Amino acid sequence: MRGYLGIDVGSVSTNIVFLSERGEVCEAVYLRTRGQPIRALQEGLGELRRRLPAEVSVLGVGATGSGRYLAGLVTGADVIKNEITSHAVAASTLVPGVQTVIEIGGQDSKLIILRGGIVADFAMNTVCAAGTGSFLDQQAARLGIPIEDFGRLALQSSAPVRIAGRCAVFAESDMIHKQQMGYSLADILAGLCEALVRNYLNNVGKGKEILPPVVFQGGVAANAGMKRAFEKALGMEVIVPPYYHVMGAVGAALLAREKMAARRPSKFKGFGVTEARFQAAGFECGGCPNACEVVELREGGEVLARWGDRCGRWSSSLGLQNVG
Numbered sequence: 001m002r003g004y005l006g007i008d009v010g011s012v013s014t015n016i017v018f019l020s021e022r023g024e025v026c027e028a029v030y031l032r033t034r035g036q037p038i039r040a041l042q043e044g045l046g047e048l049r050r051r052l053p054a055e056v057s058v059l060g061v062g063a064t065g066s067g068r069y070l071a072g073l074v075t076g077a078d079v080i081k082n083e084i085t086s087h088a089v090a091a092s093t094l095v096p097g098v099q100t101v102i103e104i105g106g107q108d109s110k111l112i113i114l115r116g117g118i119v120a121d122f123a124m125n126t127v128c129a130a131g132t133g134s135f136l137d138q139q140a141a142r143l144g145i146p147i148e149d150f151g152r153l154a155l156q157s158s159a160p161v162r163i164a165g166r167c168a169v170f171a172e173s174d175m176i177h178k179q180q181m182g183y184s185l186a187d188i189l190a191g192l193c194e195a196l197v198r199n200y201l202n203n204v205g206k207g208k209e210i211l212p213p214v215v216f217q218g219g220v221a222a223n224a225g226m227k228r229a230f231e232k233a234l235g236m237e238v239i240v241p242p243y244y245h246v247m248g249a250v251g252a253a254l255l256a257r258e259k260m261a262a263r264r265p266s267k268f269k270g271f272g273v274t275e276a277r278f279q280a281a282g283f284e285c286g287g288c289p290n291a292c293e294v295v296e297l298r299e300g301g302e303v304l305a306r307w308g309d310r311c312g313r314w315s316s317s318l319g320l321q322n323v324g
Contacts (some may be wrong), residue, residue, distance in 0.1 A: 001026070001058040004260070005048075006253025007041065007075065008246065009067030012106020012133055013219060014040040015246040017049050020251035021059070021242065023093070027051045028246045037067040041074055043316030046274040060260035061268045062086075062252030067207050073297050073305050074278055076269035079252070079259045088112050088119050091215045091236050094241045099211040102230065102238070103247070104200070105219035106133040111204045112266070113242055123204050133219045137174065139192065148152070148167065148190060154225025157190035164195065171195055193225040212236045217244040277299075285309055 003026060008015040010033060018027045023100055029047050033040045049056075063069075063077040064086040072080040083103075091101045092114060099111035109132060113121040126134070140147040161183050164174040171192065178188050214236060220226055221244040230238045243250055260266060279298045291308040306314040 001053050001055065002059055004253045004256045005058055005061040005069045005075070006086075006246075006249035006251065006256065007044075007061065007063045007068075007077070008065040008083075008248035008252060009037050009041060009063070009071045010065045010105055010107070010248070013245075014044050014065075014067075015249040016044040017243070017246055017249040017253055018048060018073050019054060019250070019257060021257075023254065023257065025243055025250060028243060028249070030245055033067075035160075036313070037070055038074060038280065039065075041071055042274045042276075045075070045271055049271045049274070052220075058266060058268045058270075060256035060266045062254075062256030062259075064248050064252040069295075069305075069307055070280065070297065071215050074269075074273055074276075076267040076273075077256075078267055081252060081255050083248055084110065084112060084119065084122050086248045086255065087217065088114060088251070089254050090119050090243075090247040090251035091241065093215065093249070094243070094247075095213060095215050095239055098215045100214040100241075102200075102214065102216045104132060104216075104218045104226075106219060108132060109200055109204050110212075111200075113208055113210075121208060123208060125200075125204050135171075135196075136220065136223065139175065139210050142172075143189075145185075147234075148222075150225065151222065151224035154189040154193050154223075155228060157184070157186040159187055160190035160194050161187050162195075163188070163191040167199075171199075182212075190225055190229070193229040194232070196238055197226065197229040201233060210234060214238050216240050217247040219245050221245070282308070285314065287311075287313055 002021055004019045006017045014033045016029045017025055020026050029044045061075055061077045062079045063072040064081050064083055068080050085101050091098045099114055103110040109125040111123045137147055140150050161178050164170045216238045221240045227238055282293050282295045285294050294306055294308045294314050296306045297304045309315055
């Protein structure tokens, strides 16, 4: 088997996919980062290796997500791209003609506007975490229900209650108030979904032209209550594509496939990196008033790379140009 690896290291989840030469997803691994991105990446690669045939050839590797530079250095990625590009590529490939991408992950929310298959505009949440996966996890835990049941229960509502959704703190306090007034759990959950959708559209989607087809991806797309709330607010169908939870990784793999089309050799270090010992640390540079926080990655005693400085003092000699 020959194909491409796509890696998406985020704040909440680490996702890895193996894409065939024809661009089909053969295997997908989704696991929690739990604040240890290197360990999660190694565990994910180990799980993927166990699922793949003994004779497998990796033709290229793409990395994305908030931990993309770290992932790229650890694995030897051939291409490192931001989440906007990766999600847009995945959406336009799996849902041809898509014009709007709603992506909600563990800590952030994104809106990507595509026109003619090209990213024309985008926005991200900047001041509020309401509606993200972490917030929904917290509310499910507080209500004593598994997060997997959140959407199913919300769909049972016939009269969602009105909950303030301008802020995560206000949404939670208003939800508690509605509980004390005696509203049913289903109506509260459905009301919370609608509140979070209003928050998203008023903040992330403000001033954006949302046209169909609309694709909803990211871990929160598993919540059927959120999907229904978006359809109700937008007045149009919202598509949840296959592999919605690992779309960033799918996009990274597709970008690696595109870059490696010339059959150049991949810089992938091999699945043996699952046994390697990496250490990441940071220090503050005192070279100028910027006081940049420089991140340093070591394998054993060797410094692999440094990044985070604005002037290139540290990253120019051991920088990301070796993996980009």
